Amino acid sequence: MDIQSHTRRDVIFFVAVAAIFLFAIKIRLGVEIPDDAAFFLRYAENMAHGEFWVWNPGEKPIWGASAPFFALLLALPIRLGVEPTVALVAGSVALSVVSLAYTSTLLLRRLDWVAATAFVVFFALDSSAMFYAGNGLETPLTFALMTLALDCILNRRGDVAVGISAGLLMIHKLDLIPLGALLIIAHALQNQRLRIPVRSLVIAAIIALAWYLFAWIYFGAPVPNSFLTKALHQEDMPQIIGTGWFSKLVLWGTGHWIVTAFAAFGILRCGRQRASLTIFALGTLVTHVIAYTAKHPFEPYDWYSMPSLYTLFLLGSVGVAEIANAFSRWQRRPAAFPAAILVALMLLLTVGIQVKPQMARAQDYKLFLAYQERDRTDAGKWVAEHTPPSFRVLTMWGNPAYFSHRYVYDASFLNRKYESAPLLEKYHPEIVILENAPGTTPMTPYNYSPDYVPVKIFDRTFADLGNYFYTVYARKDVVGQISGVVFPVKTSCKSLVDCQRYLPPAPASAQVPTGFTMAQTESPGICSIDMLNNRGYVGVPTVSTRDTISLTGWAIDAKNVRLPDAVFIRLESSNGKSYFANAKLGLYRPDIPEGLKLPSTLADAGYEARTNLSSLTPGQYGISVIVQSGNQGFVCAAKQTIMVSQ
Known part of the structure; x- marks a missing residue:
């Protein structure tokens, strides 16, 4: 096949796969955005108005949401007049689709059609990957940077490209710093001999050190404020997951065990030709499984697993291709048809094992957005519509913080320096938006302070799914300045x-x-x-x-x-x-x-x-x-x- 035919084939494949990923992401989109995505949106909107990484306009910069440049990507379309949530979702979907379609095309070009097809099936089938690819968290930029790293490995890019790619990985998120190092190691072994790529090391170090030095000077710390809060001040939070959370999420949950089995076969048969790819992919997987097993968050932040899923699906795709190659060698003739049947059976088996748990997970994500996140969002929108712009809000979540469009005291301390004194007592804001306390109902919400009174309750979740609701409290002396307040406060309950x-x-x-x-x-x-x-x-x-x-x-x-x-x-x-x-x-x-x-x-x-x-x-x-x-x-x-x- 000549170069022109190869190019035509690759373009057709890219377009077809992009359409598949677009559809797979679209059916996982929800009616609202995840809560942490609203953190990025608040920063991006402030950036679009000229304030770089500022939580409350007019205040000092704060490095809250942990991926520093994702919000910057969103700020450009917002600055050009695109509605912020549209910029968030459409930008996320576009970046993910292009990145994953290009990864698939790379596998087609540098490995074979089996690996490329398997990668598309594994990724498009996975509800977690497709959900976070389009719902507004930093995952799309993660996919883009990992695709850039894969391009460096499979296309054997030079030292400069590898150094830039490694440096960008190191500043995108703290947990991707090892990936930058793994990329350089993989590049050092690329030609089946050890060579220290000095230029790659220097370029990656300059990029990473330049950002972290800037962050130290600009924000007052070289690491995100959200990281410091999680590392130092969340040890006493109720632990709703255990040490096995991450490995289950990545390696065997929702039918992933079969992809892990394919990946193990691929690793065993990687050979020298694929050593660099295996070092990068397996190193990422092992590093993250160990790290998040030893130190897991207090609740399931599923998007932390996206780099590991990307590399697991890479290794699994190689494994499927190796099984097909082994089958062909066993037949002792290059018969494509029997091998194709075997590949189809392996992928159909994967779909059969995963389709029900993946559909259930997609439904869980959608219900969460349609109920709990909608309650949070509606609480913020109600405050924006019914309170004076000068009012200040205390809350712990991104959606009420963003959609209220008010000065916000972030009680989660992800976007605010940690303070040991209770914020409610210290700052006495006009509005408080909080989740219910255990054992309370919409008709008997917890009274956080005698100075505050519930003025609005959002309990769609409580009425339909379980014991969650969100209450808007107002300081008693400002209730007269708020519109739309009706006492007794209406809830979904017919009676106590x-x-x-x-x-x-x-x-x-x-x-x-x-x-x-x-x-x-x-x-x-x-x-x-x-x-x-x-x-x-x-x-x-x-x-x-x-x-x-x-x-x-x-x-x-x-x-x-x-x-x-x-x-x-x-x-x-x-x-x-x-x-x-x-x-x-x-x-x-x-x-x-x-x-x-x-x-x-x-x-x-x-x-x-x-x-x-x-x-x-x-x-x-x-x-x-x-x-x-x-x-x-x-x-x-x-x-x-x-x-x-x-």
């Missing part, structure tokens, strides 16, 4: 009891449930406790005071032919002391109305009560179901007992 059914597991309480009507009548036979911890309720089971238990069953007000307004589980000890746990209603139980010959409108008669037993003393307890329906209540004699041990 309705709010309680969404609460997460809480200790069974000796206090009679708030709002429960105690004018009870015995009315057995219209409720049941069917299961304990997803197993049939049999005999007298034993549980520990250290346990959280789940009781599921059903309840109907048969007399009035309606679903109950509230359900509580009562645990009564032998000495007559009672403990109560609230239940979540609305579980689908179509068998109940069918079996009782009642209308099918009662199909949502199921309930689940999740509670821990830490407040109980050891002993035997009788369990009954208390049902609230209208202005009456009744006790359903479920007649189950349970033994509680220490």
Whole structure:
């Protein structure tokens, strides 16, 4: 094939693959942007107005969001008049599509069609990679710089290109500093002999040192403020992930284990010709897995895994190509058709293993943006619309900070120097936007200070998905200056009891449930406790005071032919002391109305009560179901007992 034919083939392949990636990213986009993306957007907008890396206009620069030049890329289209969120999303998608399509074309040109095809399948299938490729975090620039590094390796670029690429990696993010070093090492071994690339080292060092020296002088520290906060002041944050989070996310979660298996085969058969590629890709993977296993964040920042996924998919693609080559050699003839069938089977197997978990992950991301991030965004937009521009806001998240377009005290301290004194007491801002505290509901939000009153609640998430909502508090003396305030504050809950059914597991309480009507009548036979911890309720089971238990069953007000307004589980000890746990209603139980010959409108008669037993003393307890329906209540004699041990 001549050079012109090669070029034509590459252009056609690039365009086709770009279309695939564009579609794969588009179907993962959400209705809002992730919270940390709004941090970049706030900086970019201030840059577009002439203030470089400034969180609050007029203040000293602060290096908050950790990728220094991603916001700078966004500032240019904003300066040219593009709407900021459009610039963020469209710019992210375009940069990711071009980078990944070029990577695929590089593999086609320098390796073979098998590696290129496998890379496209692995990446386009992966919901995390495609989500972060287009939703506004620094991932697109990460992909672009890693593509530049790969181009240096596969096209055997000179010392100058390698030095520039390594230097840019080192300043893009702190965790990419090892990648810059790995690129130089890979380049040193490029011609199958060790050669110290002095020019590459010098150029990379000049670029990296120039930025970090500038940062030290300009920001007052050579590393991001967000890094210092996470490293020094988040040790006491509740850890919701463990040491295995990163390796699961990258190496075996959502079906990645099969790509890891392909990658292992490729590494074992890398040979001298691909040593540089293997050093760069495997070194990145190993370095990041070790680093984020030893020191993981307190919550799952999935985008931290993007460099590792990029290199895993590279190695996996090489592995698929090596399996195809080994198969062809085993046949002892260059028969393309059988090898193509084998490759197709391997990729179809990968799709079959991953499609369901990847679809589930994509749905999780979309739901998060459609509910929790929309609540945050709406809270910020409401403040922008209903409060004077001079008002100051205290919040912890990017979306309310950006969309409020106000002076913001960043209580996360990612974009503000850490202060040990409580910001609310110290600065007394006019507006506070905070998430709910544990055990609160939209109708009973936590009162952070007697000087503040809730003026608006955003609880779409609470009503549909779980116990999250966001409250806008106003200082009492400025409420008169705010428009759109209606008391009592409206929420998604129909009543206090309705709010309680969404609460997460809480200790069974000796206090009679708030709002429960105690004018009870015995009315057995219209409720049941069917299961304990997803197993049939049999005999007298034993549980520990250290346990959280789940009781599921059903309840109907048969007399009035309606679903109950509230359900509580009562645990009564032998000495007559009672403990109560609230239940979540609305579980689908179509068998109940069918079996009782009642209308099918009662199909949502199921309930689940999740509670821990830490407040109980050891002993035997009788369990009954208390049902609230209208202005009456009744006790359903479920007649189950349970033994509680220490």
